[in-house]
Amino acid sequence: MKSAFVAIIGxxxxxKSTLLNSLCGEKVSITADVPQTTRNKIRGIITTEEGQLVFIDTPGFHHSDKKFNQYLKEVVYSSLDEADMILYVVDATRPPGKEEQEIIELLNKQKEKPVLLAVNKIDQKGTHLTEIKGLLSVNVHPDALMETSALNGTGVDELKARLYELAPEGELMYPKEFYTDQEPEFRIAEIIREKAISQLSDEIPHALYVEIADMEMKNEGKELWVRAFLTVESESQVGIVVGKQAKRIKWIRIASLKEFKKIFPYKVRLDLRVKVNSKWRRKDYLLKGMFH
Ligand SMILES: Nc1nc2c(ncn2[C@@H]2O[C@H](COP(=O)(O)OP(=O)(O)O)[C@@H](O)[C@H]2O)c(=O)[nH]1
Ligand SMILES: [Mg+2]
Incomplete structure (x- = not known):
């Protein structure tokens, strides 16, 4: 039986997160068209007769010296240490940049682990396939090089097959019905954050975090009551998140509830408010709590 931890980097x-969801067939990790959405290690699990693959989604590898970005990088490093294999996702629509060079260096320090390269977004026109493949086959020597579209599923089954082929032998690490190891509290916070990000722009998506203040199961396990705060960094951001006549916050709440309906076997009741916690991104204790 095959069994492996697979770190997804890029x-x-x-x-990365879209590909993880596509591989798992479930929404495990939230996605957005703004960068730096994934902040934690998100594990998504697939189990077949061949064995089990546990994917560790990571924040994007982004070069910066800011404290917050340093934390994100540490999440990437520790995921690589834990992993048996590495799935490196490259955006085919962008020419290879400085981050690609840094990732190449990182991979060259992990030479004993199999590396699979997924050149993603091949559904798009005007890709840089030749350039990317040229650069990475010479510098990374991947054990497999696949072209994928995480969005429409092209190449995803082939990628899964190659992952199983390259995975080491081992026992199941999670019960076979698990597709993620995330607690409901974390998933609820992440979904609220995803819905909020989808409605906001500029600095605000990065200024947000969701705090679950209270959670209680009622009615013999049929209802989960949740009190949550969308936390922003300034008073002016509160107004923007709430929106005119509270329309935006209402939209975020309803969209989150729709998503909960799909993934939880019980009804979720959500009390959602907005509050200020300035400079949370510079507070060590908060970051440490978030990056478990
Ligand atoms: N066209 C296209 N868009 C994609 C594909 N995969 C992801 N995206 C989009 O790219 C954006 C970033 O995706 P996400 O998974 O959050 O990226 P991450 O930061 O690497 O986790 C989102 O808007 C996705 O919908 C793909 O294969 N094709
Ligand atoms: Mg992500």
Whole structure:
């Protein structure tokens, strides 16, 4: 039986989280068209007769010296340490950049682990396939080089097959019905954040975090009552998140509830409010709590 931890790495917005969801067939990791959406290690699990693959989605590898970005990088490093294999996702629509060089260096330090390269977004026109393949086959020597579209599923089954081929032998690490190891509290916070990000722009998506203040199961396990705060960094951002006549916050709440309906076997009741916690991105204790 095959069994492996697979770290998914690549620069921001390459499609790592979308690919993870596509591989797992479930929404495990939230996605967005703004970079730096994934902040934690997200595990998605697939189990077949051949065995089990546990994917670790990571924040995009982005070069910056800011404290927040340093934390994100540490999440990437520790995922690589934990992994048996590496799935490197490259955005075919962008010419290879500085981040690609850094990732190449990182991979060259992990030479004993199989590396699969997924050149993603091949559904798009005007890709840089030749350039990317040339650069990475010479510098990374991947054990497999696949072309994928995480969005429409092209190449995803082939990628899964190659992953199983290259995976080491081992026992199941999670029960076979698990497709993620995330607690409901975390998934609820992430979905609220995804819906909020989809309605906001500029600095605000990065200024947001969701705090679950209270969670209680009622009615013999049929209803989960949740009190959550969408936390922003300034008073002016509160107004923007709430929206005119509270329309935006209402939209975020309803969209989140729709998503909960798909993934939880119980009804979720959500009380959602907005509050300010300035400079949370510079507070160590908050970051440490978030990056478990
Ligand atoms: N056209 C196209 N868009 C994609 C594909 N994969 C991801 N995206 C989009 O790229 C953006 C970033 O995706 P995400 O998975 O959040 O990237 P991550 O930062 O690497 O996790 C989102 O808007 C996705 O819908 C793909 O194969 N084709
Ligand atoms: Mg992501």
């Amino acid at each position: 620069r921001p917005s390459a499609g």
